[in-house]
Amino acid sequence: MAFFWTYNGLKFGIKSVKFPKENDFYDGFISSINFDENKCLNSKGLANLSEKNGDLTCIECESVCPTGAISLHDIYSNSSGKGKASRKSGGALDTNRCIFCGLCVDTCSDIASAINYGKDLNLYTPPFPGNDRGKIFKRSLFVKHIDTGSCGACESEINALSNPYYNIHRLGIFITPSPRFADVLLVTGTYTKEMSDIFFNVLENIPRPRYIVLMGSCSLFGGIFKNGLKDGNDGLLFNDKMKKLFKEDNVVALPHCPPNPFEILNVLLLIKKGDFK
Ligand code: SF4
Numbered sequence: 001m002a003f004f005w006t007y008n009g010l011k012f013g014i015k016s017v018k019f020p021k022e023n024d025f026y027d028g029f030i031s032s033i034n035f036d037e038n039k040c041l042n043s044k045g046l047a048n049l050s051e052k053n054g055d056l057t058c059i060e061c062e063s064v065c066p067t068g069a070i071s072l073h074d075i076y077s078n079s080s081g082k083g084k085a086s087r088k089s090g091g092a093l094d095t096n097r098c099i100f101c102g103l104c105v106d107t108c109s110d111i112a113s114a115i116n117y118g119k120d121l122n123l124y125t126p127p128f129p130g131n132d133r134g135k136i137f138k139r140s141l142f143v144k145h146i147d148t149g150s151c152g153a154c155e156s157e158i159n160a161l162s163n164p165y166y167n168i169h170r171l172g173i174f175i176t177p178s179p180r181f182a183d184v185l186l187v188t189g190t191y192t193k194e195m196s197d198i199f200f201n202v203l204e205n206i207p208r209p210r211y212i213v214l215m216g217s218c219s220l221f222g223g224i225f226k227n228g229l230k231d232g233n234d235g236l237l238f239n240d241k242m243k244k245l246f247k248e249d250n251v252v253a254l255p256h257c258p259p260n261p262f263e264i265l266n267v268l269l270l271i272k273k274g275d276f277k
């Protein structure tokens with residue numbers, strides 16, 4: 001077997017991606033939804049302002065978004081009630097609530113093409129500011145993964161990290177089954193009641209300093225399962241109990257449904273290098 005892989009390696013060359021040295025993404029790679037406010041009809045005020053839309057010219061993308069990631073009234077205001085709406089400071093498409101379904105892109109492509117796909121990997125957020133996110137790990141990074149009630153697709157992306165294409169081991173990143181050896185807890189799934197004891201058990205056994213990466217829409221806010229569970233589910237990001245629990249930890253929110261391996265790798269490398277601000 002070893003001979004087979006050696007022979008293939010010599011014959012076909014290295015097949016692992018060059019990332020992070022180069023952003024050698026595959027054809028059709030997308031990792032972000034970009035909102036161009038200058039193209040949006042609400043910025044232009046092209047059509048008549050309609051009472052139905054609460055003074056906004058168009059609300060199509062907000063209407064189709066299944067997760068409430070787009071709140072146009074948070075982005076625009078027309079406080080005078082006359083003329084075009086103006087941009088409010090601070091409002092934006094909420095990447096933590098975006099499941100990357102593309103409905104807004106399709107809808108807007110017929111209207112103004114103000115929403116498009118992009119290749120920005122840096123959509124993670126440190127949701128609870130204040131903790132030291134400097135260089136806290138010196139050598140290899142060990143990652144413990146826990147599935148708290150996922151559909152399995154987030155796990156497929158994590159598994160892909162260990163294949164020869166992404167090959168995370170070449171970068172000194174390893175998946176460990178034991179929480180005691182872990183530097184990072186990678187959490188997927190909606191945080192179901194059935195998994196909560198196991199989640200706490202794993203968490204208790206990971207020594208500090210440590211990072212908690214909330215990966216995928218489910219772990220952030222319940223994702224597409226949010227309203228399907230018997231008791232509803234708010235995931236971990238908007239959960240007050242978790243905010244208290246994570247007070248001494250470094251938490252990273254990694255959105256999308258699921259995040260692709262480049263996005264996961266990007267966050268793990270930032271943690272390893274201590275480049276989180
Ligand atoms: S669908 Fe397009 S034009 Fe309409 S509000 Fe959304 S971004 Fe603006």
Ligand code: SF4
Nearest residue numbers: 065098099101102104
């Ligand atoms: S991609 Fe889907 S979830 Fe994300 S903002 Fe657009 S409609 Fe909402």
Ligand code: SF4
Nearest residue numbers: 150151216217218257
């Ligand atoms: S975030 Fe999406 S891909 Fe990941 S577990 Fe939830 S539903 Fe599945």
